[in-house]
Amino acid sequence: MSPNVSARAAQPVSTGPVHARPALELQDASVVFGSGEKAVTALAPTQLKMERGDFLALVGPSGCGKSTILKLVSNLLQPSEGLVLVGGKEAKAKELRIGMAFQNPTMLPWLTIEQNIMMPLKIVQPFKHSYRTDKKGAFRDRVHALLDQVGLKDFASHYPWQLSGGMLQRSNLCRALVHEPDLLLLDEPFGALDQFTREELWQIMQTLYLDRKPTVLLVTHDLREAGYLANRICVMSARPGRIISDEPVNIPQPRDIGMIYSPEFVEMTQGLRELIAQVRST
Amino acid sequence: MTDALRIRFLSTSLIIGFFLTWEVLCILLNVSDLVLPRPSEILVTMWTRFPVLWPHILQTLYSTLFGFSLGVIIGVALGVIVGTSKIAYAVAYPLLVGFSSIPKVAVVPIFVLWFGSGTTPAVLTAMVICVFPIVVNIATGLATTEPELEDVLKTLGASKTEILWNVGLPRAMPYFFASLKVAITLSFVGAVLSETVASNMGIGNVMMTASSNFQVSLVFAGLIILALMGVALYAVFSLLERRVTGWATRGNDIAVT
Ligand SMILES: Nc1ncnc2c1ncn2[C@@H]1O[C@H](COP(=O)(O)OP(=O)(O)OP(=O)(O)O)[C@@H](O)[C@H]1O
Ligand SMILES: [Mg+2]
Numbered sequence: 001m002s003p004n005v006s007a008r009a010a011q012p013v014s015t016g017p018v019h020a021r022p023a024l025e026l027q028d029a030s031v032v033f034g035s036g037e038k039a040v041t042a043l044a045p046t047q048l049k050m051e052r053g054d055f056l057a058l059v060g061p062s063g064c065g066k067s068t069i070l071k072l073v074s075n076l077l078q079p080s081e082g083l084v085l086v087g088g089k090e091a092k093a094k095e096l097r098i099g100m101a102f103q104n105p106t107m108l109p110w111l112t113i114e115q116n117i118m119m120p121l122k123i124v125q126p127f128k129h130s131y132r133t134d135k136k137g138a139f140r141d142r143v144h145a146l147l148d149q150v151g152l153k154d155f156a157s158h159y160p161w162q163l164s165g166g167m168l169q170r171s172n173l174c175r176a177l178v179h180e181p182d183l184l185l186l187d188e189p190f191g192a193l194d195q196f197t198r199e200e201l202w203q204i205m206q207t208l209y210l211d212r213k214p215t216v217l218l219v220t221h222d223l224r225e226a227g228y229l230a231n232r233i234c235v236m237s238a239r240p241g242r243i244i245s246d247e248p249v250n251i252p253q254p255r256d257i258g259m260i261y262s263p264e265f266v267e268m269t270q271g272l273r274e275l276i277a278q279v280r281s282t
Numbered sequence: 283m284t285d286a287l288r289i290r291f292l293s294t295s296l297i298i299g300f301f302l303t304w305e306v307l308c309i310l311l312n313v314s315d316l317v318l319p320r321p322s323e324i325l326v327t328m329w330t331r332f333p334v335l336w337p338h339i340l341q342t343l344y345s346t347l348f349g350f351s352l353g354v355i356i357g358v359a360l361g362v363i364v365g366t367s368k369i370a371y372a373v374a375y376p377l378l379v380g381f382s383s384i385p386k387v388a389v390v391p392i393f394v395l396w397f398g399s400g401t402t403p404a405v406l407t408a409m410v411i412c413v414f415p416i417v418v419n420i421a422t423g424l425a426t427t428e429p430e431l432e433d434v435l436k437t438l439g440a441s442k443t444e445i446l447w448n449v450g451l452p453r454a455m456p457y458f459f460a461s462l463k464v465a466i467t468l469s470f471v472g473a474v475l476s477e478t479v480a481s482n483m484g485i486g487n488v489m490m491t492a493s494s495n496f497q498v499s500l501v502f503a504g505l506i507i508l509a510l511m512g513v514a515l516y517a518v519f520s521l522l523e524r525r526v527t528g529w530a531t532r533g534n535d536i537a538v539t
Contacts, residue, residue: 074437094439106430110452110529119448123438159529179438 021088023096023183023215024050024073029082030240031068041240042068045082048234048243052182053213057226059272060236061280066219067103068241070185073217074100086183096215097124099181101189103219105168107160113171114156117143120179127179146174149204151197165192170201177208184216190225199257202228206254223269224260227251235272237279245275319499324506327499335488339507342473342484345401346515349408350469354462357413361420365454366446371425378421382414386468390476399480404473411472412465419461423454459523466515474508485511 043065071077075091087095121127150170235245393403477486492500
């Protein structure tokens with residue numbers, strides 16, 4: 001039933017070099033916080049491999065280590081054991097350009113939304129190079145275009161505290177996308193949104209993904225979201241988490257949003273639901 | 283808005299009322315000019331002696347601001363060093379607290395000993411006295427930066443310096459400006475104090491000389507000038523604070539201090 005993984009990865013990537021190396025690889029990576037009696041295993045030794053252009057959704061019960069995996073990949077955490085390879089090199093080498101949307105939107109309170117979203121352009125090459133000249137021109141337009149897409153164009157010059165939780169989450173998404181990352185790490189980016197806005201953003205997300213084909217690792221609690229967006233879904237067990245199921249989603253993209261109410265789709269999400277219900281209770 | 287206006291009106295009335303009461307009491311109780319001159323007399327003295335007082339005002343202002351500027355530079359530098367390193371923070375904190383609890387006035391005789399009397403000890407006193415609140419505030423602002431905010435830049439591969447410039451320092455700004463308000467007042471006190479004991483210039487010196495010549499209303503004129511200068515300096519820096527760090531108060535208009 002599943003086409004093999006490398007067939008999908010062979011799709012051409014529109015920008016950036018095409019390497020044979022996988023975009024992301026966890027080799028028995030585990031994370032233990034603290035030591036001795038107080039040690040907490042946040043992530044049991046985990047294997048995970050993502051080819052370039054993969055869109056993987058990671059689901060699992062709360063506290064199982066999903067955010068921990070994202071932090072490993074973005075080099076905010078080092079694995080206690082094992083290896084984390086990004087673009088074939090250790091995470092700290094920053095081989096790939098990473099865009100990350102944190103679970104809690106962390107806009108810098110002293111900057112306007114526009115300035116916040118522009119931050120990656122100030123830090124990351126090659127944008128950094130021309131930041132001074134472009135920040136009032138091309139970069140500004142790029143930020144405004146993104147804000148427009150997520151329905152926030154009137155809020156560019158507002159400060160974060162003037163926005164609602166859902167609006168902050170949308171800005172957070174813009175900030176993760178603005179520098180056209182090769183590897184996109186999204187930690188429940190649509191959690192605080194109403195169903196309609198959420199579905200709207202799923203569609204935007206899908207368009208953005210199909211446009212540039214970055215590698216995306218999406219953490220979510222919403223199985224429909226996982227099924228609609230991803231082409232591969234991994235399920236994690238309860239803490240200490242491990243990946244217990246890894247299944248492709250064999251629905252051609254772009255997908256129509258109405259599809260999530262089709263019987264096949266409902267059946268697939270039901271299957272995932274039962275799996276998670278099982279691992280929660282064990 | 284009407285509330286703010288009313289408060290402003292009331293505090294102005296209070297100030298005017300204070301001086302009126304002073305004036306009336308002096309007349310009613312027949313207080314001698316040599317003990318407590320009436321505000322009207324002080325005002326006249328200030329007016330007539332203004333050409334003489336003006337260079338001293340400038341001198342005091344100069345010592346204060348010069349010392350304060352040096353203090354800010356040193357304070358920020360030390361604060362950044364102490365605040366960016368957890369170890370430096372822990373190690374240096376006891377020493378900083380120790381230093382800052384010395385009454386800074388005690389350094390005036392030392393500076394006079396080293397540099398003689400005049401402008402130098404006034405500037406140095408103004409400097410030393412304002413360094414510590416700045417160091418402590420900058421260091422606290424940096425050390426209490428939420429790690430989540432730094433993580434945003436870390437995932438982008440930012441260098442330590444970039445994180446300091448884009449997160450640490452802006453985050454410490456409210457602390458910095460709050461400390462400036464305190465620091466400028468301290469510098470002013472330090473400069474005047476040093477002038478009083480070891481200088482032949484500045485308002486502090488004017489008051490000292492006037493007092494030994496029993497020019498009581500000139501002493502009081504000096505006092506009022508000092509009060510006005512102090513208020514002005516404080517006002518300038520609290521205005522600056524509100525301008526620059528409005529985000530920390532979420533844009534709420536806080537009462538004018
Ligand atoms: N800094 C830390 N110190 C100690 N334990 C931690 C730390 N961060 C996370 N943990 C533990 O690691 C485990 C995994 O945390 P993680 O944030 O990865 O969960 P999650 O899967 O993202 O959960 P959720 O879906 O609720 O966001 C949790 O049980 C948590 O208690
Ligand atoms: Mg999480």
